[in-house]
Amino acid sequence: MEIIFLGTGGGRWITLTQKIKTGGFRIHSSKKIHIDPGPGAIVSLSEAEISSIDTDVLIITHCHPDHYNDGEILIEAMTYGMTKNRGVLACSESVLLGKDGIGPGISRYHQSKAQEIVVLKPGVGFNIDGIKVETFTTRHSDPAAVGLKIFTPEGVVTYTSDTEYFDGIADLYAGSNIIIFNVIRPQNDRIPYHYCTDDVIRVLREVRPGPNLAIMQHFGMKMLGKEVYEARRVEEETGIRTISARDGMVVDVNEGISIGKVGDKIIRDVKQKRLEV
Numbered sequence: 001m002e003i004i005f006l007g008t009g010g011g012r013w014i015t016l017t018q019k020i021k022t023g024g025f026r027i028h029s030s031k032k033i034h035i036d037p038g039p040g041a042i043v044s045l046s047e048a049e050i051s052s053i054d055t056d057v058l059i060i061t062h063c064h065p066d067h068y069n070d071g072e073i074l075i076e077a078m079t080y081g082m083t084k085n086r087g088v089l090a091c092s093e094s095v096l097l098g099k100d101g102i103g104p105g106i107s108r109y110h111q112s113k114a115q116e117i118v119v120l121k122p123g124v125g126f127n128i129d130g131i132k133v134e135t136f137t138t139r140h141s142d143p144a145a146v147g148l149k150i151f152t153p154e155g156v157v158t159y160t161s162d163t164e165y166f167d168g169i170a171d172l173y174a175g176s177n178i179i180i181f182n183v184i185r186p187q188n189d190r191i192p193y194h195y196c197t198d199d200v201i202r203v204l205r206e207v208r209p210g211p212n213l214a215i216m217q218h219f220g221m222k223m224l225g226k227e228v229y230e231a232r233r234v235e236e237e238t239g240i241r242t243i244s245a246r247d248g249m250v251v252d253v254n255e256g257i258s259i260g261k262v263g264d265k266i267i268r269d270v271k272q273k274r275l276e277v
């Protein structure tokens, strides 16, 4: 399995300035899954020489533009330019139907071209080709936002999505090999509905059993230039290996975990497969 971070930025000001990218990330296992394609996802795929068409599952955890913006374009890719009913479209209720005055974020026309639609709610997930996706609750300004626990043949990846800390949240992350945290601000610079670094420390101290690796991403403006230091601090405080993601970073999870970047061996594999199609 490879986890490919196309864009590691989040929040309004990073999205508007594009100081770092906002295209979300992908999991390449037995299926190709794109998660939270914010603005620029399609551009970042092109730059990474990953075929947008080679997408089997599109997951959008909530209806904020830094998560859903390029969703319709990804559906156009996944359906071979809207010529086939193809792929799984799994999104929060707010993204697909609209909820609490938010959304929908994907047109009915685009929804109609997915082969399968899943309205993600806490406890409602799906299975596809040996991959199981479970969902859990968050506390975010889109109340329909969900977090993800993705069981692949190579390991369990948990994605917090956007949330603030609440009692019991660590239990939701238990038993993961990798946890991907959306951390908008450094230190204890806490704003509602989001994690800051000190929240990540608190959660990681509580998760039993803890992960092999924690990855921080979805950085806001105040995190820029501090990500590496903040990840090191989390690792020192918790004893859990922790890294900050960078745009274009690839985490290769097979026998062990290795870190690379798009353009390395992993992308050559993708190119190879594309040629075989």
Ligand SMILES: [Zn+2]
Residues within 6 Å of the ligand: 062, 064, 067, 140, 162
């Ligand atoms: Zn959000």
